[in-house]
Amino acid sequence: MPRITVTVDEITYEEEVEPRLLLVHLLRDRLGRTGTPIGCDTGNCGACTVMLDGVSVKSCSVLAVQADGSEVVTVEGLSSGQEWHPMQRAFHAEHALQCGYCTPGMIMAAIDLVRNDPDPSEEAVRRGLEGNLCRCTGYTNIVRAVRRGAQEMAGRHD
Amino acid sequence: MTEQLDAGLVAERIAESDQLSAPSGDREIGRARRRKEDARLVTGRTTWTDNIQLPGMLYVTFLRSPMAHARITRVDTSAARARPGVVAALSGRDLADEQGSLPCAWPVTEDIVIPDHPPMAVEEVRYVGEAVACVVATDRYAAADALEEIEVDYEPLEAVVDMTEALTEGSPKVHETGNRAFTWRFAQGDVGAAFRDAPIVVERDYVQQRLIPTAMEPRAVVATTDGDSFTLYSATQIPHVLRVMLAMTTGIPEHRLRVVAPDVGGGFGSKLQVTAEEVLALLLTRRIGRPVKWTESRSEGNLTVHHGRDQLQRIRLAAERDGRLRAVQVELLADMGAYLMLVTPGVPLLGAFMYNGIYKMDAYDFTCTGVFTTKMPTDAYRGAGRPEATFAIERAMDELAHELGLDPVEVRRRNWIAHEEFPYTTVCGLTYDSGNYEAATDRALDLFGYDTLREEQARRRAEGDPIQLGIGVSTFTEMCGLAPSRVLGSLSYGAGGWEHASVRVLPTGKVEVVTGTSPHGQGHETAWSQIASDALGVPFEDVSVLHGDTAISHKGMDTYGSRSLVVGGIAVLSACEKVKDRARELAAHMLEASAEDVEFADGSFRVRGTSQGRTIQEVALAAFAAHDLPDGVEPGLDAETTFDPDNFSFPHGTHLCAVEVDTETGGTTIRSYVAVDDVGAVVNPLIVEGQVHGGIAQGIGQALFEEAIYDAEGNLLTTTMADYLVPTALDLPEFVTDRTETPATSNPLGVKGVGEAGTIASTPAVVNAVVDALRPYGVRDVRMPCTPERVWRAINSGTSGASGVSEASEGSHGSGAPQSSQGSRASEGFEGGGR
Ligand code: FES
Ligand code: FES
Numbered sequence: 004m005p006r007i008t009v010t011v012d013e014i015t016y017e018e019e020v021e022p023r024l025l026l027v028h029l030l031r032d033r034l035g036r037t038g039t040p041i042g043c044d045t046g047n048c049g050a051c052t053v054m055l056d057g058v059s060v061k062s063c064s065v066l067a068v069q070a071d072g073s074e075v076v077t078v079e080g081l082s083s084g085q086e087w088h089p090m091q092r093a094f095h096a097e098h099a100l101q102c103g104y105c106t107p108g109m110i111m112a113a114i115d116l117v118r119n120d121p122d123p124s125e126e127a128v129r130r131g132l133e134g135n136l137c138r139c140t141g142y143t144n145i146v147r148a149v150r151r152g153a154q155e156m157a158g159r160h161d
Numbered sequence: 162m163t164e165q166l167d168a169g170l171v172a173e174r175i176a177e178s179d180q181l182s183a184p185s186g187d188r189e190i191g192r193a194r195r196r197k198e199d200a201r202l203v204t205g206r207t208t209w210t211d212n213i214q215l216p217g218m219l220y221v222t223f224l225r226s227p228m229a230h231a232r233i234t235r236v237d238t239s240a241a242r243a244r245p246g247v248v249a250a251l252s253g254r255d256l257a258d259e260q261g262s263l264p265c266a267w268p269v270t271e272d273i274v275i276p277d278h279p280p281m282a283v284e285e286v287r288y289v290g291e292a293v294a295c296v297v298a299t300d301r302y303a304a305a306d307a308l309e310e311i312e313v314d315y316e317p318l319e320a321v322v323d324m325t326e327a328l329t330e331g332s333p334k335v336h337e338t339g340n341r342a343f344t345w346r347f348a349q350g351d352v353g354a355a356f357r358d359a360p361i362v363v364e365r366d367y368v369q370q371r372l373i374p375t376a377m378e379p380r381a382v383v384a385t386t387d388g389d390s391f392t393l394y395s396a397t398q399i400p401h402v403l404r405v406m407l408a409m410t411t412g413i414p415e416h417r418l419r420v421v422a423p424d425v426g427g428g429f430g431s432k433l434q435v436t437a438e439e440v441l442a443l444l445l446t447r448r449i450g451r452p453v454k455w456t457e458s459r460s461e462g463n464l465t466v467h468h469g470r471d472q473l474q475r476i477r478l479a480a481e482r483d484g485r486l487r488a489v490q491v492e493l494l495a496d497m498g499a500y501l502m503l504v505t506p507g508v509p510l511l512g513a514f515m516y517n518g519i520y521k522m523d524a525y526d527f528t529c530t531g532v533f534t535t536k537m538p539t540d541a542y543r544g545a546g547r548p549e550a551t552f553a554i555e556r557a558m559d560e561l562a563h564e565l566g567l568d569p570v571e572v573r574r575r576n577w578i579a580h581e582e583f584p585y586t587t588v589c590g591l592t593y594d595s596g597n598y599e600a601a602t603d604r605a606l607d608l609f610g611y612d613t614l615r616e617e618q619a620r621r622r623a624e625g626d627p628i629q630l631g632i633g634v635s636t637f638t639e640m641c642g643l644a645p646s647r648v649l650g651s652l653s654y655g656a657g658g659w660e661h662a663s664v665r666v667l668p669t670g671k672v673e674v675v676t677g678t679s680p681h682g683q684g685h686e687t688a689w690s691q692i693a694s695d696a697l698g699v700p701f702e703d704v705s706v707l708h709g710d711t712a713i714s715h716k717g718m719d720t721y722g723s724r725s726l727v728v729g730g731i732a733v734l735s736a737c738e739k740v741k742d743r744a745r746e747l748a749a750h751m752l753e754a755s756a757e758d759v760e761f762a763d764g765s766f767r768v769r770g771t772s773q774g775r776t777i778q779e780v781a782l783a784a785f786a787a788h789d790l791p792d793g794v795e796p797g798l799d800a801e802t803t804f805d806p807d808n809f810s811f812p813h814g815t816h817l818c819a820v821e822v823d824t825e826t827g828g829t830t831i832r833s834y835v836a837v838d839d840v841g842a843v844v845n846p847l848i849v850e851g852q853v854h855g856g857i858a859q860g861i862g863q864a865l866f867e868e869a870i871y872d873a874e875g876n877l878l879t880t881t882m883a884d885y886l887v888p889t890a891l892d893l894p895e896f897v898t899d900r901t902e903t904p905a906t907s908n909p910l911g912v913k914g915v916g917e918a919g920t921i922a923s924t925p926a927v928v929n930a931v932v933d934a935l936r937p938y939g940v941r942d943v944r945m946p947c948t949p950e951r952v953w954r955a956i957n958s959g960t961s962g963a964s965g966v967s968e969a970s971e972g973s974h975g976s977g978a979p980q981s982s983q984g985s986r987a988s989e990g991f992e993g994g995g996r
Contacts, residue, residue, distance in 0.1 A: 021302065032301070037212035038205020040426070042377050043459035047882035050377060078205035091203040095195055098847045101855060102682030103202030104377040104426030110203065129890040136882065138377045138427050139682050140851060141858030141919075142890040 007071035011036055012080030020067045027051045027062040029070075030077065038079035039107055042136070049135030052108035053077045059115035061108075061134075078107035081114075090114050093152030094145075101139035109135050109145060117153040125150070189691035189701055190910070193847040196687040197706075198680075201424075208423040210381035210396045215452040218383070219248055221445060222304040222455070223438070224294040224311050225464065226286035229322070229535040229875025230335070231315035233284060233293060240310035241296055246303035249449060250311060252294045253281035259444055261410040263500070264435055266655035267507035269531075273343040276336045276533075278500040280437035280444075286315070287335055287499035288537050289876055290464030292437055297445055297453060320875035324473060324494045324532040335499055335533035342497050342531035343506060347513050349588050350524030355488030359479035363561050368944050369549050371471035371496065371869040372862075373879070374542045375887050376681075378426020379462045384442035385452035390417045395439055398428040399719040400679055402656070404711050406435040406503070411443050418443075422709035425681030429859065430541030431466045432681065433721045434503050460880040468869055469542020471496035472509055476516065476553040484565050484572045488524035489588075491516045491553065497531045498538035504545075505538055506531050507654060511546030511640075511722075514589040518554040519598055519638045519813060520576040525588040535875045541721060543859055544917045547639045548924055555635045555925035559932065560941065569634045569929070570602065570611070577636065584906070591640060593811045594906045596839065601901045602636060605815040605837040608897055614819055622937050627825050630832075631934025633818040635926035641914045642727030642810035658724065661716040662732035663801035664693060664740050668785035670778025672697060672704045674736075675801075677717020678729035679709045683916065684848045685725060689733050691844055692910070696737035697777055698764025716803065723812070723914030726844065731908045732804040739800035744780045747798075750791040751775050751783060810905050810913040814838035816857070818926040822934040827953030829865060829931055835897045836922065841905040841913035849915050853898050856919020862888045863920075864927035866946050 004019040011034055018033060030036040030053070041063055042050030051062040054076040062075075081088040090110050093099070100106040109132065116123060116131040123131065128149045129142070137145060201207055238250035253260075263278040281292045294311050298304035319333035326332055327340040334340060356362060376396075383394040391413055397403055400422040408415035425432065438455050445453045457465070473494040479487040495509040513527045544551075562572040578585045580597040587593060606612075611632070618630040643649075646657030661677040674693050678685055690704040707713050718728075741761055748766035749756040752773060759766045767774035775783075780798065783789070787796035819832045836853055843849050866886040870878045879885035904911025924945070931947045932940060940955045 023302070028301070031212070032214075035214070036205075037209070038207065040207075040209055040378065041211070042379065043882045045459065045881040045883050048377065048459070078203075082204055087203065094203050095199040098196065098851050100199060100202055101684070101851055102377065102425065102427040103198070103207065104209070106202050107205050125895065129893075132890045134889075136377065136887055136889060138375055138429070138859070138887060139855045141854035141856075141896060142893055143854045143896050144851060146890065146895065 005068050007068055009070045010074045012077055022066065022068055024067040025063055026065040026067050026070050029067040030062060030075070036077050036079055039077045040104055042104065047136065049112060050105055050108040052111040052135065054111060054115065059112050078110055081110070088114070089155035090152035093148040093155060097144045097148035097151055099140060099144040099148035105135060105137040109137065113149040113152060116149065117156055121157050122153055123150065189694040190844050192691065192845065194687055194691060194701065194845055196684050196848070197690060198684060198686050209378060209426060210383055210394050210423055211456045213383045213394055213423065213454070215383065215385055218452040218454055219297045219299060219449065220301045220304045220455070221442065221453050222296050222308050223292040224308050224313070225461070226282065226289055226291045226293050228286055228315050228317060229289050229320040230318040231286050232318060233282060233286060233313060234316050235312070235314040236294055237312040238294055241307040244303070244307045244310060246299040247296060247307045248299070249297040249445070250294065250307060253279060253283035256281055256441070256444060257283045260440060263437060263440065264406050264410060264503060265501040265505060266406070267504045268653055269345050269506045269510055270343045273506060274336065274338045275501050276338070280440040287535050290537060292441070295441065297449060320535045320873070322534055322536065322871050322873060322875050324496050324534060327532050327534055335535055340533045342501060342533055344528065344530045345510055346528045348526040349590065350488065352488050352490055352524040352526040355524040356477070356479045356490070359487055360482045361480040361561065361564060363478045363480070363557055363564060365476055365557055365560055365942065367474040367476070367553055367556060369470040369472040369474060369552065370863070370945050371539070372469040372542055372867050373463050373869045373885050374429045374431035374466060374469055375885070376427035376429055376431055379457045379459055380432070380436065380438065380466060381454070381456040382439050382442040383452060383454045384446040386446050386450065388450065390419065391443060391446065392419045392421065393439060393443055394421045394423055396425050396432055397422050398425065398432040398679055398681055398721055400709055400711055401677060401717040401719050403435055403439065407439065407443060410435065410440055413443065419710070419712045422679050422681070428681045429543040430469065430545055430721060433541045434467055459882060463880045463885055464877055465537060467502055467540035468498065468537050469539060470549060470863070471539050472549055474549065474553045476557045478557050478561055480561055484561060484567055484575045486520055486522040486576050488522055489516050489554065490526040491528070493529040495529055495531050496536065496539055497533055498536045499533060500538050502538045502540045505540045507652070508539065508541055508545045509549065510652065512550030513546070514591050515547050515550035515640060516554050517588050518551065519578060519636055521578055522588050536871055543856065543920045545722065547917065548860065548921045551635070551637045551639070551921045552925045555637065556928060559634070559929045563936065570606065573634070573636050592808060593638065594808060595903045596638065596811060596813050597901060597903045598636060598813060601813065601837045601839050602815040604899055604901060605817050605835050608837065608899060609817040609833065609835040611817065627823065629822050629824055629934040629937070631820045631822060631930040631932070633820070633926040633928065633930025633933055635816045635922045635929065637816070637922040638811050638813040639917060639921050640809040640811060641723035641917060642806055643722030643724045644809060645807060646805050656718070657805065658718060658728065659803050659805035660718055660724070660728040660732045661801065661803045662729065662736040663799065664733065664736040665797070665799035666697065666740060666777060666781035668782050670699070670703065670781050672699055673707060674704060674733055675707045675714050676729055676733060677714055677719065678725040679717065679719045680725070681720065683720065683725060684845065688726065688844045688848060689730065692730055692733050693737050696734055697741065698762070699777065723916040726912050727810045727908060727914045728804060728806055730844065730912060731910060732802050734910060735804055736800050736802040739802060740798060743794070743800060744777055744798055746791065747784055747794060748775045748780050751780070806907060808907045810841065810907060812838065812840045812913040812915060812918050814918060814922055816922040816926040818930040820927065820930040820934055822931060822952060824956055827949035827951070827956065829947060829949070829952060831861065831894045831927070833897065834894055836919065837899045837901060838915070838918050839901045839903050840915040840918060842902060842911035843900065844910070844912065849900070850898055852915045853919045854896050856917060857896055857923040858888055858893055860920040860923030861893060861927055864924045864945055864947060866892065868946050
């Protein structure tokens with residue numbers, strides 16, 4: 004079995020994995036990082052989104068072996084101590100979650116979106132999050148939250 | 162707490178605040194409190210059922226039927242059993258003696274046919290996806306591998322996919338007893354007379370396509386036993402109901418069974434069920450003696466989570482020339498699927514009293530026939546019966562307006578119950594306690610810019626603009642807050658509709674509220690805290706809400722049917738009132754006054770006319786210490802209530818939708834959407850707005866994107882999220898929402914419930930808009946979902962795109978695959994990343 008080294012939320016793990024093991028299953032079943040959920044089996048929902056070497060990926064569509072030597076950040080690694088990431092704060096402030104199942108993926112995708120477009124328009128947010136499905140919110144508050152989070156990430160406040 | 166609790170300290174604390182501060186007057190109810198739930202959800206510290214890992218836990222996978230209808234002639238699990246890591250491989254026959262039959266709690270008529278429904282098929286399969294065998298193994302991957310080794314031989318039987326054909330003489334039968342499950346009728350007034358010489362009769366057929374609820378969290382179950390007692394964790398909306406039903410089904414004594422709904426990622430009715438997998442997980446843990454977990458994949462879920470809607474509707478209106486309604490007559494065929502599950506037959510009947518909508522009329526006639534087909538059973542999906550009713554009446558009202566050359570809003574005005582007429586007993590015998598349709602509609606028209614949009618529409622029509630503007634109206638009400646137990650009894654439902662709450666003020670003055678509701682996104686932890694905070698005068702932060710575990714919340718009827726606030730929230734309030742009454746008695750004793758002279762405000766009991774008083778926290782500590790209690794007063798400050806409502810509640814509202822339809826491509830874009838809802842008094846406006854947003858999105862999903870499609874052989878074609886299209890961020894506009902507030906008179910908070918309102922209202926608003934855009938082309942209906950293909954065909958067939966029932970077979974035969982505005986979603990891989 005291949006042996007991989009992967010850093011997840013600042014902890015380095017060495018694991019022997021079957022070549023077919025999905026990154027999301029490595030995170031959830033082997034490493035106990037259950038903050039990243041699974042919403043589908045076709046790469047459509049985005050619930051499993053994490054950062055892999057700084058870029059958002061759907062962790063159900065990545066093999067664990069592909070993450071060898073890489074750094075993974077999940078929603079659990081975003082806050083430092085009690086201090087939430089601005090995007091987490093924005094989701095809370097704008098009531099951008101109900102059941103919260105899509106939220107980890109939404110937040111990770113949103114952070115990546117804002118890194119590429121620091122002041123996104125409504126349209127840009129909608130387009131950018133098209134690969135992340137939410138069944139609860141109708142997206143209106145998610146769009147507001149991402150735009151607010153963008154302001155906060157840039158140090159701009161209303 | 163770190164301080165030692167001794168008698169001296171107790172006395173000191175209680176004496177601390179003889180002089181109380183003045184009441185602040187700040188109320189929690191009505192405040193846009195940010196949610197308490199969010200902290201764990203935005204940081205990933207959640208307990209979804211699939212997150213639960215128990216020592217020695219095994220994984221279950223199910224082998225599912227690839228045939229819609231077949232006799233099982235052989236199942237061989239031996240090769241699977243022999244694989245590494247496999248603990249058990251079992252067929253339905255192996256479990257036949259202990260698995261019982263999945264329950265149907267709503268036998269709607271005396272002569273209803275309720276077929277035996279084994280959790281795992283033994284002799285015959287009746288839909289694609291029905292479980293025929295299972296593997297229990299040491300990890301997910303080993304279980305999945307072993308599944309491939311199971312051999313099953315089937316003898317194919319004929320599929321039954323079309324309801325109309327299913328009811329014909331020579332149709333193949335789903336069950337020995339035939340394909341009719343029941344016929345249920347309800348009539349009031351002289352419908353025959355109303356139609357006989359009616360100046361205007363409008364008759365339309367509509368198709369409520371089959372939907373897949375698609376909660377984002379797939380179902381999951383963990384079952385464990387210590388050999389004596391059992392615990393079942395499930396992604397369920399109904400831990401309490403589930404416990405009762407599982408005890409009845411499996412024979413595990415109820416007092417040895419604990420059911421937990423941990424964090425649950427959405428339900429929308431789909432987790433209001435007693436599922437095969439829940440029963441089988443319990444049986445497997447009993448048999449093997451180790452914890453077992455099953456988590457469905459999305460494609461498994463699309464096949465086997467109960468589906469929603471799937472009805473053929475015929476609605477007839479009789480009206481006067483001025484547009485006033487005389488009568489409404491409705492005939493429904495409702496697809497039950499292969500079996501009757503928990504409330505399958507009751508779902509269409511939840512609409513039976515709602516096809517009259519907000520309108521006055523003299524006569525009403527409703528008939529529904531439940532039909533078996535070889536498809537996944539249907540059951541509750543957000544709105545359950547009421548979206549169907551609202552759709553039919555609101556679509557038909559637009560048709561009536563068109564026939565009469567009247568504005569659709571005007572036709573509604575001429576018929577609706579005026580605000581001064583409340584309380585109003587409708588033709589169906591329901592008493593709508595309060596409402597103001599004029600106010601909600603006027604506000605919505607205003608926000609929408611109705612007149613300006615109509616002018617723009619006229620201009621575009623005159624210019625022959627290829628992009629046509631359509632305006633859709635939906636003025637809806639719903640009966641929710643399920644429900645008065647005696648009414649449920651009269652409708653043959655198997656249980657009541659009460660709700661329970663208990664409230665305890667702990668020795669340190671903090672408050673625990675235990676509720677029988679079972680939230681899965683609704684924010685009860687926040688809203689119930691607001692209610693308790695106001696009632697007890699304690700800080701919002703000092704309240705915790707416990708729920709979703711039958712060992713903690715011993716009594717409840719759970720969450721569905723927009724009932725939680727209207728029934729469960731009122732139970733919380735009345736338990737708080739009881740606590741306060743007990744505290745008042747003790748406070749009076751402490752203050753050496755009589756209870757009648759003690760008044761409560763802002764968390765403190767004072768002797769009237771003095772500044773002398775005790776805070777509720779002080780009283781709680783005294784009640785805990787119990788050193789000096791009046792005779793007959795028990796230690797501790799707690800109380801519980803079970804509340805059973807007298808009536809349903811009737812939220813209402815006006816939704817307006819503007820669409821742009823590209824007449825060359827058939828593509829529809831929602832340009833603006835305005836919703837003015839009246840959900841009575843509001844506990845948390847943020848939560849209410851969120852519920853409305855999400856509801857609207859789901860209703861739009863039905864109108865434009867979603868359909869579960871079976872082919873003629875009974876294969877589901879929409880098994881993935883690439884095929885079954887729930888709306889994306891790009892498919893939806895920013896919603897404009899506002900509220901009018903007519904308090905409910907049926908409960909002390911004046912609340913009406915909001916969980917289903919958006920879904921009920923929005924579907925007809927959108928389809929009315931699409932049809933309105935196409936009126937100049939002679940189109941009078943477009944079958945849902947209004948895909949570009951269907952819209953294009955409707956335009957190009959010149960008259961009507963689809964005449965409902967007759968086109969039903971199209972969907973059944975799978976030629977109308979839905980397209981989102983972005984087309985079918987391809988599966989995105991590594992490269993696609995978050996986008
Ligand atoms: S779980 Fe990864 S995209 Fe759905
Ligand atoms: S908050 Fe429930 S799926 Fe997005």
